[in-house]
Amino acid sequence: MVPGVPDVPFDRWWHAMRDVAATEDTARAWREHRYTFAHQLGSALAGGLTGPAVYGVWLQWGLLYVGQTLEAGRRLKDLAIGESHHLANTFPPEIWHRVAVVAWSQLPHAAAAIDKFGVRAVGEGLEHRLQASLRPLANSARRVSKGGWREVAWERSNSLGAKTGRQIGELFGALQEVWDVAGVSPDGADLPSAARVVFPSRMLRS
Secondary structure (H helix, E strand, O other): OOOOOOOHHHHHHHHHHHHHOOOHHHHHHHHHHHHHHHHHHHHHHHOOOOOOEEEEEEEOOEEEEEEEEOOHHHHHHHHHHOOOOOHHHHOOHHHOOEEEEEOHHHOOOHHHHHHHHOHHHHHHHHHHHHHHHHOOHHHOEEEOOOOOEEEOOHHHOOOHHHHHHOOOHHHHHHHHHHHHHHOOOOOOOOOOOOEEEEOHHHHHHO
């Protein structure tokens, strides 16, 4: 926000939240409503999934966030609730347009990559390559202790994910094929069994 310049979206949000929390009853109803929706969304994302996965969150204008987990059933349930995952604290799941999940261990070349590098390194490698190639907004900068932001330089990274990501090209190619479909699929019906797409905004309207 620039001093002296009105921030209209922020002002609208602030007044809406004041209305939500105007009384104890409205505050309680708001908390309960949000948790009900977050729980339903988390269940839709995680239901029946175990093991490693990469996932992405889109807003109406495009890709917002890319992450990975070794425990899809647990992490994806919390993605919308936000108790240990930061994304929902800044961009609430009620405004998410699309969430795609790919259980990458079911893809071609996954077994060979896991045997060579281990499941943790491969998961981080796939996440790194997706982030570096797609540059989602929420992954592109990190908070710093002085209150500002630092841009992420994926190409200069020496992390485990960066090192492994350079060596799993065949698996990443298989992932990218599924990811590209998941990012535009109108209903997820054209995805392989290793992937799913959920539309939070549609869930909210229904």
